Amino acid sequence: MTTAELPRDLIDEAELSAIADGRHGAPHAVLGQHAxxxxxxxxxxxxxxxxxxxxxxxxxxxTRVELEHLAHGIWSGTHKHGFSAYHLETQYNSGIVDVADDPYRFLPSIGETDLYLFGEGRHEQLWQAFGANVREHQGVRGTSFVVWAPHAQAVRVTGSFNQWDGARHAMRRLNAQGVWELFIPDVAEHQTYKFQIQTASGEWIDKADPMAKHAERPPHTASVVPANSTHVWGDGEWMRARAARDPHNSPMSVYELHAMSWRPGLSYRQLADELIPYLKQMNFTHVEFMPLAEHPFGGSWGYQVSGYFAPTSRMGSPDDLRYLIDQLHQAGIGVLMDWVPGHFPKDAFALGRFDGQPLYEHPDPRLGEQQDWGTYIFDYGNSQVRNFLVANALYWLEEFHVDGLRVDAVASMIYRDYSREEWLPNVDGGREYYEAIDFLKEVNATAYKRNPGIVMIAEESTSFDGVTRPTDHGGLGFGLKWNMGWMNDNLRYFEKDPIYRQYHHGELTFSFVYAWSEQFILPISHDEVVHGKGSMFTKMPGDDWQKAANMRLFYSYQWSHPGKPLLFMGQEIGQPQEWNEAHGIDWWLLENPTFSGIQKYVAALNELYVAHPAMWKLDNDPSGLQWVTGEDAGNSILAYIRHDGAGDQILCVHNFANSVHESYRIGLPEGEWEEILNSDDLAFGGSGVTNPELRVQAEGAHGFPQSVDLRMPPLGATFLRRKR
Incomplete structure (x- = not known):
C-alpha cells in the first residue's frame, strides 16, 4: 500500500477539539505516533x-513527513519507516520556523514499580518518581512531570516554558488511582510551572505541585523545576558516627531558632557563616530549626506548609540548605527540624481541595478541618496520603541529612476531639484517632529503620501512653517527647515571689514522679515567649538582678534535670522583649553585663553538660539520679546527684529562695569533691557567693557518710564534682 492509498485519518472531531483544548484525559492515545x-x-x-x-x-x-491539518490545530501524517524518534518542524505564516521534540512520542517516564508501590502506599522514595524531575528519558534530556489527581477530568502542565499555555501540555492518566504523567523534552531546571486541573464539575483550577522540590519565593506561588543537586557532602565522618550512636542516651543540648529572624536577611550560606561560630561559642550540641518547608505566610513561622518537599526559597536554593546542614555537621553540631504532618493551610494554590474535591484532607469536616487554626487535616486513613507524608519525612532525613524531626502538634493528630466541640467518634465510640496513630507508628518505624542514629521527637501535650515506647511494644515509636508538664509546672513555680515558693515546693518536685515514664526533652520553646506571654526574663519576679539570677537558676535546674534541655533563641541572653518574627534578637543587650552574664552562664552550663556523662548518659534510667534532699521546702532547697553508672558524679544543689545560706550542710558520698560551676559567680553577673574551697567533713548527713557546709547563693545553684 502506498502512502496515497492509506486511509484518511477519521478521528472524531469532538476528540480533536478536546485534544486542542487540553481537556483530553489520554492525549497520548491521539497524539504522538501510532501503528x-x-x-x-x-x-x-x-x-x-x-x-x-x-x-x-x-x-x-x-525523512521529512508532511502532516496535514485535520481540525482545531491538530495535524496528521503517515510514513512507512516504523517507530522512530522524530522532531516537529512547524512553519508559520510570519516566517517563523519552530523546531522541537514532541512530548507525545515518549513512553511513560514513571515505571510500573513506582506506580505499584504508590498504589500500595509503600513508596518510600516517592520524591524520585513524582513531582518534576529533570532526567534523561529515551535518550532525551527533559523534565518528567507526575502528579496524583484522582478526581480530575484532565490535567495540564502550564509554565514559563510554554508561555503559561497549559493546553500545549496535557497530561495522560496512567491508572485508576489517578496518577497523571507527561515528559516534556528540553524543559530544564529553574523553569516555573503549575498544574492546571479540570475538576469533576468542569472548572479549571491552578495548583502548585504537591511534591515540588523547589518553589518560588513568596508571595509568588509557582513551583520551580528543581536542579539536580550538585552539592558534594563533606559530613561522612559525622554520618558514620551518627549511625553508631544512640541519640536518646547521648548529650543533646538544643538551640531552637527561627532561621529567618535569628539575624534577619541572611541566606542559608550566610547563616552557616554566622550561626556555627555562635553555637560553638555557646557549646550547644544541636540546633533545631522551626519548619523550613515552604509556606505562604511568614507569620505562621513555617507551621502552615504549602510545599512539603520544598525548602523555603526565602533563604536560597535546596543546595544552599544542604550546605548549611553539611557545615553544621562538619562543626560537630546536630540538626533537628520541625515537621508539620498535622495540618496544612487552605490557600487556593496549594494542597487544599487539590483536584476540586477533598484529597489530601479528610472529606468529613469533623475530621478534616482544624477550626482553631483555619487549616485542613490530612486524611490519615488514605494510603496515598499516608505515603506522601512518610516519604516526606524520609526526604528530609535522607536528602538533607537532617538528624531528627520534631513532629508538631501530635496531640491534635491522635485525638479526634482535639480542640473541637463537634467530633466524630472512632469505630469503638472513643476519641482516639486510630488512623493517625497508625500513621505515626509507620513513619517512626520507617524512619528509624532506614536511618540509624536519627531521632524522632514528639511535641505531645497530653498523657497519652507510650509515646516513646517502640512500636513493637505497642507505643507510638518516638525516640523523645517534649515534657510540657515539666515546662508548665516550673514556669508557674518560678513566676512566684521567692518568699512564697516554700508553699509550692511540690510543683517543683512533681516532675520527678514521671521523669522516666517517657524519654523526655525539657523545652523552653518559642511558644512560651510570644503572644503576650512575655519572655523568660519578664516571667521572673523581682528587680533586674533578681530576674537574671532566677533565669540562671532556672537553667541550672533545667540542665541538671533528667531529660534533654532545649532553649529558644534570645532566651540564652535573657532578652526582655518577647519574640516577634518581624525582627531579630536584641543582640545589643550584650553590651549590658546583666544579659552578657546570662549568656556566659548558658555557655558554661553547656560546657559542663557535655563534659560530664553523669549529666546525660542515664537520662532515661532512674539509676541516673540519686536524691540528697528533695523535701527541704522551708529553705526552698533541692539537691540531687547525677550519675553515669561508671563513676562520674555531679552534685546539683539549688536554692530557690532569695536569701543566702552561709553554711548549708549537705551530705556527700565518699571521696573528694570540688565546685565546678556556680550560677552566682561574679563572671555571670552574680553576687559572688561561691565555694572556691570545700572542707569535706566525716560527719554524715542526708544518709551519706560525709558532708560539707556550702555557701548557697540567693536564687542560685552550685555544681560539685566528685574527683576521680
Whole structure:
C-alpha cells in the first residue's frame, strides 16, 4: 500500500477539539505516533500545532513527513519507516520556523514499580518518581512531570516554558488511582510551572505541585523545576558516627531558632557563616530549626506548609540548605527540624481541595478541618496520603541529612476531639484517632529503620501512653517527647515571689514522679515567649538582678534535670522583649553585663553538660539520679546527684529562695569533691557567693557518710564534682 492509498485519518472531531483544548484525559492515545497496521511499519503521527502554516515530522534518518491539518490545530501524517524518534518542524505564516521534540512520542517516564508501590502506599522514595524531575528519558534530556489527581477530568502542565499555555501540555492518566504523567523534552531546571486541573464539575483550577522540590519565593506561588543537586557532602565522618550512636542516651543540648529572624536577611550560606561560630561559642550540641518547608505566610513561622518537599526559597536554593546542614555537621553540631504532618493551610494554590474535591484532607469536616487554626487535616486513613507524608519525612532525613524531626502538634493528630466541640467518634465510640496513630507508628518505624542514629521527637501535650515506647511494644515509636508538664509546672513555680515558693515546693518536685515514664526533652520553646506571654526574663519576679539570677537558676535546674534541655533563641541572653518574627534578637543587650552574664552562664552550663556523662548518659534510667534532699521546702532547697553508672558524679544543689545560706550542710558520698560551676559567680553577673574551697567533713548527713557546709547563693545553684 502506498502512502496515497492509506486511509484518511477519521478521528472524531469532538476528540480533536478536546485534544486542542487540553481537556483530553489520554492525549497520548491521539497524539504522538501510532501503528496503522499490524506490522508496525506504517506509522501515523499526530501533533497539536495551532495557527501553523505547515508541519513536518523529521525522523532520525532525515525523512521529512508532511502532516496535514485535520481540525482545531491538530495535524496528521503517515510514513512507512516504523517507530522512530522524530522532531516537529512547524512553519508559520510570519516566517517563523519552530523546531522541537514532541512530548507525545515518549513512553511513560514513571515505571510500573513506582506506580505499584504508590498504589500500595509503600513508596518510600516517592520524591524520585513524582513531582518534576529533570532526567534523561529515551535518550532525551527533559523534565518528567507526575502528579496524583484522582478526581480530575484532565490535567495540564502550564509554565514559563510554554508561555503559561497549559493546553500545549496535557497530561495522560496512567491508572485508576489517578496518577497523571507527561515528559516534556528540553524543559530544564529553574523553569516555573503549575498544574492546571479540570475538576469533576468542569472548572479549571491552578495548583502548585504537591511534591515540588523547589518553589518560588513568596508571595509568588509557582513551583520551580528543581536542579539536580550538585552539592558534594563533606559530613561522612559525622554520618558514620551518627549511625553508631544512640541519640536518646547521648548529650543533646538544643538551640531552637527561627532561621529567618535569628539575624534577619541572611541566606542559608550566610547563616552557616554566622550561626556555627555562635553555637560553638555557646557549646550547644544541636540546633533545631522551626519548619523550613515552604509556606505562604511568614507569620505562621513555617507551621502552615504549602510545599512539603520544598525548602523555603526565602533563604536560597535546596543546595544552599544542604550546605548549611553539611557545615553544621562538619562543626560537630546536630540538626533537628520541625515537621508539620498535622495540618496544612487552605490557600487556593496549594494542597487544599487539590483536584476540586477533598484529597489530601479528610472529606468529613469533623475530621478534616482544624477550626482553631483555619487549616485542613490530612486524611490519615488514605494510603496515598499516608505515603506522601512518610516519604516526606524520609526526604528530609535522607536528602538533607537532617538528624531528627520534631513532629508538631501530635496531640491534635491522635485525638479526634482535639480542640473541637463537634467530633466524630472512632469505630469503638472513643476519641482516639486510630488512623493517625497508625500513621505515626509507620513513619517512626520507617524512619528509624532506614536511618540509624536519627531521632524522632514528639511535641505531645497530653498523657497519652507510650509515646516513646517502640512500636513493637505497642507505643507510638518516638525516640523523645517534649515534657510540657515539666515546662508548665516550673514556669508557674518560678513566676512566684521567692518568699512564697516554700508553699509550692511540690510543683517543683512533681516532675520527678514521671521523669522516666517517657524519654523526655525539657523545652523552653518559642511558644512560651510570644503572644503576650512575655519572655523568660519578664516571667521572673523581682528587680533586674533578681530576674537574671532566677533565669540562671532556672537553667541550672533545667540542665541538671533528667531529660534533654532545649532553649529558644534570645532566651540564652535573657532578652526582655518577647519574640516577634518581624525582627531579630536584641543582640545589643550584650553590651549590658546583666544579659552578657546570662549568656556566659548558658555557655558554661553547656560546657559542663557535655563534659560530664553523669549529666546525660542515664537520662532515661532512674539509676541516673540519686536524691540528697528533695523535701527541704522551708529553705526552698533541692539537691540531687547525677550519675553515669561508671563513676562520674555531679552534685546539683539549688536554692530557690532569695536569701543566702552561709553554711548549708549537705551530705556527700565518699571521696573528694570540688565546685565546678556556680550560677552566682561574679563572671555571670552574680553576687559572688561561691565555694572556691570545700572542707569535706566525716560527719554524715542526708544518709551519706560525709558532708560539707556550702555557701548557697540567693536564687542560685552550685555544681560539685566528685574527683576521680
Amino acid at each position: 496503522v497496521d499490524a506490522t508496525e511499519q506504517t506509522i501515523r503521527i499526530r501533533a497539536r500545532r495551532p495557527l501553523a502554516h505547515r508541519v513536518f515530522a523529521v525522523l532520525t534518518d532525515g
